Amino acid sequence: MKLGFIGCGNMSTAMISGIIKNNIFKGEEIIASDLFAAGREKLKETFNISATCSNREVVEKSEVIVLAVKPQFYADVINDIKDIIRENQIVITIAPGKTIQWIEEEFDKKIKIVRTMPNTPAMVLEGMTAVCCNNQVSKDELDYTCNILSGFSKVEVVSENLMDVVTSVSGSSPAYVFMLIEAMADAAVADGMPRSQAYKFAAQAVYGSAKMVLELEKHPGELKDMVCSPGGTTIEAVRVLENKGMRSAIMEAMKACTYKSKNM
Numbered sequence: 001m002k003l004g005f006i007g008c009g010n011m012s013t014a015m016i017s018g019i020i021k022n023n024i025f026k027g028e029e030i031i032a033s034d035l036f037a038a039g040r041e042k043l044k045e046t047f048n049i050s051a052t053c054s055n056r057e058v059v060e061k062s063e064v065i066v067l068a069v070k071p072q073f074y075a076d077v078i079n080d081i082k083d084i085i086r087e088n089q090i091v092i093t094i095a096p097g098k099t100i101q102w103i104e105e106e107f108d109k110k111i112k113i114v115r116t117m118p119n120t121p122a123m124v125l126e127g128m129t130a131v132c133c134n135n136q137v138s139k140d141e142l143d144y145t146c147n148i149l150s151g152f153s154k155v156e157v158v159s160e161n162l163m164d165v166v167t168s169v170s171g172s173s174p175a176y177v178f179m180l181i182e183a184m185a186d187a188a189v190a191d192g193m194p195r196s197q198a199y200k201f202a203a204q205a206v207y208g209s210a211k212m213v214l215e216l217e218k219h220p221g222e223l224k225d226m227v228c229s230p231g232g233t234t235i236e237a238v239r240v241l242e243n244k245g246m247r248s249a250i251m252e253a254m255k256a257c258t259y260k261s262k263n264m
């Protein structure tokens with residue numbers, strides 16, 4: 001097996017889906033484990049991968065292993081597999097707050113660790129993943145890992161001290177954006193638009209706006225000014241958003257998120 005996943009939840013599903021769709025690996029080259037049969041059977045049927053209840057089997061059979069369980073289960077999972085992990089295997093972590101130093105200490109041996117922070121837009125192949133690694137990982141091995149991650153996301157190598165900020169700005173941020181879309185749709189519904197149409201209009205506006213920032217290479221403030229006609233409608237909305245503290249609310253929320261990631 002090329003790739004193994006421990007945990008068959010949301011992130012594993014998103015990652016495996018993209019990796020197979022983009023022909024990085026075939027289903028037959030992937031194995032995944034979960035304590036619960038429902039999760040692993042679903043992945044097995046959907047992607048034609050191998051599935052097992054044994055985390056140790058995943059480690060025995062895989063070149064690269066993704067630890068895709070919640071952070072509070074990392075210690076137990078590592079404890080279960082640490083005696084059979086091999087020096088030539090790469091361990092990919094995706095949990096917030098779990099530093100490379102903490103992971104090395106839990107394994108208690110020299111292993112290759114690539115710490116990452118992906119996000120759920122991976123489900124539609126539009127993820128964003130930050131990556132850093134320990135010095136057991138060679139340049140070629142890091143490139144190989146980044147290529148796997150590129151199956152479902154854009155990938156950028158960052159220094160480890162930015163990983164908590166990454167959690168806030170891309171790992172968790174889809175939740176804030178969904179809240180924005182929900183609020184926009186609620187307002188449209190309040191003014192008479194059918195709900196399904198409201199989600200479509202709100203989501204397409206967010207999607208197109210994000211695309212403008214990425215592709216036009218203009219400052220977001222300039223793009224905002226292009227929408228605001230003098231004496232027009234948009235500046236009225238902007239005035240109310242400033243008055244209600246939209247920017248400050250987002251900054252405070254993200255500071256709380258980063259703090260939590262640092263102190264998990």
Ligand SMILES: NC(=O)C1=CN([C@@H]2O[C@H](COP(=O)(O)OP(=O)(O)OC[C@H]3O[C@@H](n4cnc5c(N)ncnc54)[C@H](O)[C@@H]3O)[C@@H](O)[C@H]2O)C=CC1
Binds near residue numbers: 034073094171
């Ligand atoms: N959901 C998100 O937006 C993101 C999540 N993450 C991180 O990814 C990791 C996975 O998150 P999700 O996929 O959302 O969680 P999830 O709860 O959907 O999936 C985790 C899976 O692990 C299984 N599991 C629990 N203990 C296990 C054990 N001892 N052995 C084998 N399997 C076990 C659970 O049954 C579950 O199916 C977490 O560390 C999370 O913080 C990272 C970026 C984004």
Ligand SMILES: O=C(O)[C@@H]1CCC=N1
Binds near residue numbers: 096167171
């Ligand atoms: O909420 C969480 O802890 C995870 C990490 C990033 C997104 N979800």
